[in-house]
Amino acid sequence: xxxxxxxxxxxxxxxxxxxxxxxGAVRARRRLGNVEFLLFGDSQRLEPLVRRRKSLAGVVxxxxxxxxxxxxxxxxxxxxxxxxxxxxKAIDAVKSGEAVAAVSAGNTGALMAMSKFVLKTIPxxxxxxxxxxxxxxRGWCCVLDLGANVQCSAEHLVQFAVMGEVxxxxxxxxxxxxxxxxxxxxxxxxxxxxxxxxxxxLRETPLPITFTGFIEGSDIAAGKVDVAVTDGFxxxxxxxxxxxxxxxxxSLLRDAxxxxxxxxxxxxxxxxxxxxxxxxxDPRYYDGAILGGLNGxxxxxxxxxxxxxxxxxxxxxxxxxxxxFVPKIRDDFERLxxxxxxxxxxxxxx
Amino acid sequence: xxxxxxxxxxxxxxxxxxxxxxxGAVRARRRLGNVEFLLFGDSQRLEPLVRRRKSLAGVVxxxxxxxxxxxxxxxxxxxxxxxxxxxxKAIDAVKSGEAVAAVSAGNTGALMAMSKFVLKTIPxxxxxxxxxxxxxxRGWCCVLDLGANVQCSAEHLVQFAVMGEVxxxxxxxxxxxxxxxxxxxxxxxxxxxxxxxxxxxLRETPLPITFTGFIEGSDIAAGKVDVAVTDGFxxxxxxxxxxxxxxxxxSLLRDAxxxxxxxxxxxxxxxxxxxxxxxxxDPRYYDGAILGGLNGxxxxxxxxxxxxxxxxxxxxxxxxxxxxFVPKIRDDFERLxxxxxxxxxxxxxx
Numbered sequence: 001x002x003x004x005x006x007x008x009x010x011x012x013x014x015x016x017x018x019x020x021x022x023x024g025a026v027r028a029r030r031r032l033g034n035v036e037f038l039l040f041g042d043s044q045r046l047e048p049l050v051r052r053r054k055s056l057a058g059v060v061x062x063x064x065x066x067x068x069x070x071x072x073x074x075x076x077x078x079x080x081x082x083x084x085x086x087x088x089k090a091i092d093a094v095k096s097g098e099a100v101a102a103v104s105a106g107n108t109g110a111l112m113a114m115s116k117f118v119l120k121t122i123p124x125x126x127x128x129x130x131x132x133x134x135x136x137x138r139g140w141c142c143v144l145d146l147g148a149n150v151q152c153s154a155e156h157l158v159q160f161a162v163m164g165e166v167x168x169x170x171x172x173x174x175x176x177x178x179x180x181x182x183x184x185x186x187x188x189x190x191x192x193x194x195x196x197x198x199x200x201x202l203r204e205t206p207l208p209i210t211f212t213g214f215i216e217g218s219d220i221a222a223g224k225v226d227v228a229v230t231d232g233f234x235x236x237x238x239x240x241x242x243x244x245x246x247x248x249x250x251s252l253l254r255d256a257x258x259x260x261x262x263x264x265x266x267x268x269x270x271x272x273x274x275x276x277x278x279x280x281x282d283p284r285y286y287d288g289a290i291l292g293g294l295n296g297x298x299x300x301x302x303x304x305x306x307x308x309x310x311x312x313x314x315x316x317x318x319x320x321x322x323x324x325f326v327p328k329i330r331d332d333f334e335r336l337x338x339x340x341x342x343x344x345x346x347x348x349x350x
Numbered sequence: 351x352x353x354x355x356x357x358x359x360x361x362x363x364x365x366x367x368x369x370x371x372x373x374g375a376v377r378a379r380r381r382l383g384n385v386e387f388l389l390f391g392d393s394q395r396l397e398p399l400v401r402r403r404k405s406l407a408g409v410v411x412x413x414x415x416x417x418x419x420x421x422x423x424x425x426x427x428x429x430x431x432x433x434x435x436x437x438x439k440a441i442d443a444v445k446s447g448e449a450v451a452a453v454s455a456g457n458t459g460a461l462m463a464m465s466k467f468v469l470k471t472i473p474x475x476x477x478x479x480x481x482x483x484x485x486x487x488r489g490w491c492c493v494l495d496l497g498a499n500v501q502c503s504a505e506h507l508v509q510f511a512v513m514g515e516v517x518x519x520x521x522x523x524x525x526x527x528x529x530x531x532x533x534x535x536x537x538x539x540x541x542x543x544x545x546x547x548x549x550x551x552l553r554e555t556p557l558p559i560t561f562t563g564f565i566e567g568s569d570i571a572a573g574k575v576d577v578a579v580t581d582g583f584x585x586x587x588x589x590x591x592x593x594x595x596x597x598x599x600x601s602l603l604r605d606a607x608x609x610x611x612x613x614x615x616x617x618x619x620x621x622x623x624x625x626x627x628x629x630x631x632d633p634r635y636y637d638g639a640i641l642g643g644l645n646g647x648x649x650x651x652x653x654x655x656x657x658x659x660x661x662x663x664x665x666x667x668x669x670x671x672x673x674x675f676v677p678k679i680r681d682d683f684e685r686l687x688x689x690x691x692x693x694x695x696x697x698x699x700x
Contacts, residue, residue: 027654074539122600136598139601184497184583184586192583217591217592217594218590218591218594218597219592221594221598222594222597230587232534234588236533236567237533237534237580237588238567238588238591239567240568241567241588241591241592241595242591243567243569244567244569244572244589244592245595246595247568247571248572248631249627249631252627252630256620256623256624256626256627257620259623259626260622263620263623263624265619266616266617266621266623267620268638269612269613269615270607270612270616272612272613273609273612274613276606277599277670280602281599281602316385323588
């Protein structure tokens with residue numbers, strides 16, 4: 001194996017595709033050096049964009065596709081009907097081994113359905129989950145599921161915890177990540193049955209993971225744990241509430257700095273310091289959600305992302321590939337299977 | 351009826367009670383003028399605090415209670431065992447008509463259980479919900495349920511929508527509030543069964559309410575609707591995620607302003623303008639969540655609140671009483687009952 005990393009890009013997914021995809025490749029190449037790309041999509045639109053960027057010469061191979069998965073296509077329809085789409089072809093390239101990972105800013109439901117169909121889930125995992133890291137006062141926290149599964153059993157939540165732990169080790173480099181289960185209070189009696197049962201299972205898991213118990217919504221940004229686990233409904237709504245809150249504060253801050261000449265001057269002086277803060281709260285700087293639990297790496301960038309955000313999503317994909325995200329999860333689930341839990345998955349003892 | 355408004359205060363509930371309760375009464379009295387208080391709790395602790403505040407002379411009646419509901423008491427235990435507590439006595443005062451509303455910063459579960467037992471729900475409402483307003487770029491949005499009901503049927507969500515609509519009219523003064531149902535996407539096919547069914551019911555409701563369909567988590571802070579409806583699990587986690595995000599940004603902002611002499615100077619200049627922003631994002635300025643759907647007004651202040659936050663919770667209670675929150679909800683549910691929905695609640699037509 002060489003140091004060369006080939007990543008498959010869905011050239012047509014996302015509101016600002018294909019321009020931002022090519023722009024993202026340029027930025028990623030500048031930052032990571034050794035990445036190369038298989039770029040799927042309409043070659044008539046892609047070729048001039050790539051040709052214009054000297055840094056992409058010799059490191060991008062364009063593969064023409066005619067079909068496009070639209071943002072409002074139903075996952076089942078995309079799965080059956082869009083086999084020749086840029087999205088599907090990018091995933092196929094991971095399956096065939098041509099690429100180590102695929103990145104798309106397209107329709108999340110379709111991406112999940114296609115990835116699951118093509119790559120299949122790792123043995124022991126029923127459902128893939130969407131996982132990504134968000135900023136905290138101490139650093140970063142991996143949160144899952146961010147919307148792949150609207151209803152989750154206790155077993156699913158336990159599987160998410162294991163996946164999240166590997167994600168935190170791989171992407172954040174935390175040696176022994178702490179895991180919290182999101183609930184409406186930290187007392188054992190709080191919450192619905194699934195969340196209480198999942199907590200009981202995690203307390204008794206034979207895996208060497210550090211489960212700290214229930215956490216509340218505010219504990220994520222407070223940096224209380226490295227991994228925060230919840231169902232896809234709560235996770236998706238919560239992530240978007242956080243994004244909305246950050247935008248609201250940014251807008252109030254802008255208004256405040258514009259409200260008087262004193263404030264304007266204050267802004268000019270504080271500007272360089274504020275830029276650092278902005279980086280920590282601007283979602284483009286931590287774009288790139290993994291579809292975790294698959295036999296392959298698929299990264300979803302925000303649908304409304306730009307070249308900066310897309311390049312960060314490529315960065316996540318590269319890191320996952322280099323650090324062996326998939327084999328690490330597979331190992332953990334092998335161990336889980338050969339231990340006493342979950343009972344339903346066990347082979348009868350001879 | 352005179353202009354005098356009597357509010358019952360749980361003097362012992364909350365992390366900083368009883369000091370912040372008395373301090374809150376002082377601030378509320380200053381702002382509202384015509385409020386008077388029945389203050390329940392340990393008279394040995396309360397009397398010196400009240401005596402010290404001249405503005406409270408003649409407007410506070412202390413009623414001694416020995417029992418205290420603790421923060422980690424189970425609701426069922428508090429309901430059976432704490433009949434002589436400051437919390438219970440404050441609710442009893444609403445039932446007896448001595449007070450128009452009760453305010454407590456104590457144990458939410460116990461407050462809900464006691465309030466439901468003493469005041470009962472309004473006919474047509476199965477379960478009370480916790481509702482409160484949060485800041486948006488355009489003004490305010492009422493969000494419910496914030497944690498009373500961890501699992502909700504479609505019917506419950508519809509009832510919350512009606513309650514929230516009345517809350518928005520009463521507290522925010524919006525004439526025709528728009529209502530959104532929180533989901534993981536705005537398309538009709540998104541989400542779990544309960545949320546899809548609730549949307550279908552709301553689209554067909556005979557009540558003159560303005561249902562705008564599904565909204566995403568980010569739409570709350572974006573000010574897309576006046577009322578955002580969700581189950582108590584998602585609402586509670588979401589509210590706390592928003593609070594955590596605001597705290598994180600405040601902390602990053604503090605760090606930024608302290609990072610250089612230039613930034614410090616900038617802060618000093620922008621300070622007055624930033625104070626306005628802080629008021630909009632400091633949860634103390636919008637403390638006071640209503641336990642909606644009861645035959646009486648009970649307001650919950652944040653457990654960790656201070657005198658400022660508690661005074662705002664008293665303000666919410668006073669506003670609800672003056673503007674007839676309870677009779678308005680009762681009217682709406684009367685109308686709902688006499689119409690065609692929900693079918694299960696209907697009297698057979700003769």
